[in-house]
Amino acid sequence: MRKLLLLITGFIALSGTAQNKQILYNFTSVPQSLLTNPGADVNYSWYVGVPLLSGISTNVGSSGFSAYDLFADNGVDFNTKLRNVVFSTSRKDKAVVNEQLEIFSGGFKLGDWQEERATYVSFGMYQELDALAYMPKDYVILALDGNKDYIGKVFDISDLNARGELLSVFHLGFHKKLNDKLIFGARGKIYSSIYNVSSTKNSGYFYTIQDENSVYEQIISSNIQIDMSGLTNYTNNNSVDAVSTIAKKALLGGNLGLGLDLGLTYYPKKNIQFTASLTDIGFVKHTKDVENYTYKGYYNYKGLTPNFILDGSNQSLSEEFEDALPLDTINQKYTTWRPLKLNSSIQYSFGDGRNTDCNCLGNEIQYKNAIGAQLFAMSTPRAPLMALTAYYRRRFLESLEMKATYTIDSFSATNIGLGLSTTIRKVNFYLMADNLLEYRDISKANSLAFQLGINIVFPDKNTPD
Secondary structure, three states, X not given: OHHHHHHHHHHHHHOOOOOOOOOOOOOOOOHHHHHOOOOOOOOEEEEEEOXXXXXXXXXXXXXXXXXXXHHOOOOOOHHHHHHHHHHHOOOXXXXXXXXXXXXXXXXXXXXXXXXXXXXXEEEEEEEEEEEEEEXXXXXXXXXXXXXXXXXXXXXXXXXXOEEEEEXXXXXXXXXXXOOOOEEEEEEEEEEEEEEEEEEOOOEEEEEEEEOOOOOEEEEEEEEEEEEEEOOHHXXXXXXXXXXXXXHHHHHHHOEEEEEEEEEEEEEEEOOEEEEEEEEEEEEEEEOOOEEEXXXXXXXXXXXXXXXXXXXXXXXXXXXXXXXXXXXXXXXXXXXXXXXXXXEEEEEEEEEEOOOOOOOOOHHHOOEEEEEEEEEEEEOOOOOOEEEEEXXXXXXXXXXXXXXXXXXXXXXXXXXXXXXXXXXXXXXXXXXXXXXXXXXXXXXXXXXXXXXXXEEEEEEOOOOOO
């Protein structure tokens, strides 16, 4: 039982907004926009990312509480603050963290871009940390209060629902301009999982009732499984060289999987643009260094005490409970699916800017301004995470572009973001930040995100002004 509680605590500690990159999406002066839509309307002769500096992004948040709610120096006891957080949230609240670091990247054009069948190739490798956990509310209530004051309440064992993974991704993309209106792109991926923890299909219940003779009946039906890969050397207290182990697994030495990204850009009119993409259509098969913890069974107890916490004072009762609900460790292969992400946008461009010499913005080159709306959705073990964004893009001079966004999602209704991209003597630098209003006191923020990077970009000289 103690080992199971330790694993559950680990899930809660692991989790801390969705992988929505609404500022980067369709911000085509930045080459990394191809990672959010392989069919984005970019136009370079070639580009190369500065190793380890071309793409750095972090995205964290919680829909139920902020760090201030737990750690504010306001004279309120921590246990009181913890209880307030627990009882103000629901099992629908979630916490998500995502971090990406681009190791290397590049791209180049094949043939004349103006040809109808011109093709653009991009490639690279990045490391990603991705974790999501729903609030295990019933578990926390039991841990805080026990079940004595909850006679008749059914505690839902499926409240434990979380996943987390550290992996590297090798990718190769192809981008084709089919005609003046339609651009299509696809990207193949190889995933190499370094660490994985997953427990998303749990079920069961626990409740206590009292009859007219003051005899309590407690029933627990449990079907819990926690899958782990890449962590057995640590959970078994083995001495390992973490740096060399991670490096080996990152370079295709981990548990492997395959993925696919698809995307397009369509111009029904010259100044009206529609885009859509599906990214991370893929899976990872976990066959190496696998360990699974199961907590399955059925237990029915009748007695004079409603206390569910078995501390070993009653040896026979503890043994009976452990026999009925054994905590087993097995080694069983399993498969995880990557969180599928959908992006779609519609954009209206205006403002004549044909005198500019900038020629890296594809079909949008002759317009200085653009307004648009973007929809984002990401699969989760429960309901999809959704976000809706309105944005304004503006190109200044020849080398500076700005994108401002306003996003509504399950983490915030006041999410204002800003992105800047500048290219000076073929050096492209970009910086993007989300939830700017929360930077007045980040401890109260429910979500924060930033992205930055440096690339060397050679625009296509054949693109007309």
